Amino acid sequence: MAALPEVEVLGISKSYPPPLWRLGSQRAPRVALDDVSFTVRSGELVALIGPNGAGKSTLLRILAGLLLPSRGSARVAQLDVVRDRPKSRRVIGAALSEDRGLSPRLTVKQNLEFYAALYGLTRPQALQGIAELAERFEATALLRREVRTLSTGERARAVLIRVLLHRPRVVLLDEITRSLDPGAAARLRRQILAEVAGRGAAVLFASHDLAEVQAIASGVLLLDQGHAARFGSFAQVRPDAERIFASPTSETVR
Amino acid sequence: MRLAWAFVRRDLLIAASYRANFVFALAGGVVTVTAFYFLAKLVGPAPVLRRYGADYFSFALLGLAIASCLRTLQATFAQRVREFQIDGSLEVLLAAPLSTFRIIGYLAIYPVLAAILKAVGLVVLGAMAFGAHLKINPLGFSATLVFALLPFAALGLLSAAVVLIFKRSDPITYLLDTANYILCGVIYPVEVLPAPLQSLAKLLPATHALTALRAAGLSDAGIPSLLPAWGILAAFAAFLWPTAAVALAAARRHLERTGTLPHG
Numbered sequence: 001m002a003a004l005p006e007v008e009v010l011g012i013s014k015s016y017p018p019p020l021w022r023l024g025s026q027r028a029p030r031v032a033l034d035d036v037s038f039t040v041r042s043g044e045l046v047a048l049i050g051p052n053g054a055g056k057s058t059l060l061r062i063l064a065g066l067l068l069p070s071r072g073s074a075r076v077a078q079l080d081v082v083r084d085r086p087k088s089r090r091v092i093g094a095a096l097s098e099d100r101g102l103s104p105r106l107t108v109k110q111n112l113e114f115y116a117a118l119y120g121l122t123r124p125q126a127l128q129g130i131a132e133l134a135e136r137f138e139a140t141a142l143l144r145r146e147v148r149t150l151s152t153g154e155r156a157r158a159v160l161i162r163v164l165l166h167r168p169r170v171v172l173l174d175e176i177t178r179s180l181d182p183g184a185a186a187r188l189r190r191q192i193l194a195e196v197a198g199r200g201a202a203v204l205f206a207s208h209d210l211a212e213v214q215a216i217a218s219g220v221l222l223l224d225q226g227h228a229a230r231f232g233s234f235a236q237v238r239p240d241a242e243r244i245f246a247s248p249t250s251e252t253v254r
Numbered sequence: 255m256r257l258a259w260a261f262v263r264r265d266l267l268i269a270a271s272y273r274a275n276f277v278f279a280l281a282g283g284v285v286t287v288t289a290f291y292f293l294a295k296l297v298g299p300a301p302v303l304r305r306y307g308a309d310y311f312s313f314a315l316l317g318l319a320i321a322s323c324l325r326t327l328q329a330t331f332a333q334r335v336r337e338f339q340i341d342g343s344l345e346v347l348l349a350a351p352l353s354t355f356r357i358i359g360y361l362a363i364y365p366v367l368a369a370i371l372k373a374v375g376l377v378v379l380g381a382m383a384f385g386a387h388l389k390i391n392p393l394g395f396s397a398t399l400v401f402a403l404l405p406f407a408a409l410g411l412l413s414a415a416v417v418l419i420f421k422r423s424d425p426i427t428y429l430l431d432t433a434n435y436i437l438c439g440v441i442y443p444v445e446v447l448p449a450p451l452q453s454l455a456k457l458l459p460a461t462h463a464l465t466a467l468r469a470a471g472l473s474d475a476g477i478p479s480l481l482p483a484w485g486i487l488a489a490f491a492a493f494l495w496p497t498a499a500v501a502l503a504a505a506r507r508h509l510e511r512t513g514t515l516p517h518g
Contacts, residue, residue, distance in 0.1 A: 058513070066348065086351045086352055087351060098342065099346060103268060114264045117259075
């Protein structure tokens, strides 16, 4: 019998209500996701692609337990992301867009120790986890540096260590390589792949970079204006992706 | 306990990285105590203070120390939420497997401990360097302080719920802060107010907290005489804590429905 999916999304829809002070036609809710369903199994790395505003970040935030869906349900590691909160958040490691969770005045190690405590790790577990991950992410030398002195690439590695420290079964990454130079992005991609292969986590990562998606994704979910336009391998999704990204409403794709 | 320590350690490390801030806070305390010492010379022996068993300087010193603690407790939850909204780390914190109530509660531990330490420092400075007359009942004072902190912590959590939703606005802290300083007898006794304002003052927990803490700190009041104030403060807490819990849960739900959690 096949293992149960680590991420199971069933008919998720999300509409953002309009601000109370909006009038008339402006009071219509903004639909961010419309009836999206898919699954991700342990060891799979699924890319979320789609133009800006397609619903990628909304979907990741729902799975992270930071947004309520309007309809449908989602489970991570067999826990419902709404009913089983905050417990469901323990099995998730998330770096959402423009992640600024590391305090600039503290060293990387001090930040990581704090987050380890938040996720219930004992001090020996935290220290061992930090040392191991820092070695794997070539970040041992960064541990004693204050976050404010790190480059963008170094900061991205520190964030990734924070995300993986409590050994999450589901990893959610929102454009984590966006601000990195091509070399740093490629290094980080290799490290994410090695980590997924090594620990068997299920990974969902949003990206605009089709080359990056082709390089590391085992599956691709193409979102377009909140709809799941296609779910399959990169080769299967590519023609639709190129068509959607080429349309005049699309803003950016590399 | 380990989690509480993680928050305190983090805040302590950040505070220690701003060394000048410690010096300015210390200097601010010394200036305040000095100013009230000389103001007390102007006031002289005031008959209205007889029931407190103290001179004006001792009365004001204890009032300022207590009010600064209570004010910190009332304002710090909302301030911390706002701070984390602005620096963008609130979303990462709230993604942790803890309730919103606990996370916001932990955020306030360090500022409250720092405020209590500062208040103790002010009182010690006033007593040692400026001759304030204190007759403290340590048990009565400590217990009254705990009873006083309870409703103010709940008010603070209520303010945090408002800031979670409205971001910049914190009307609860503003209104209570103003009312406390004008009505509750921080730097002058409630008895100097007109009768209607004295009645209004009784509706605020700060009035009862200040009266009882002064009784325990200035005239060695025994526990039986403090019991009525403990009962009133406990009643405020019994009403405010569930209200704060419901408000925080509703605020979190609002953020998750509208998607405004990452907004600064």
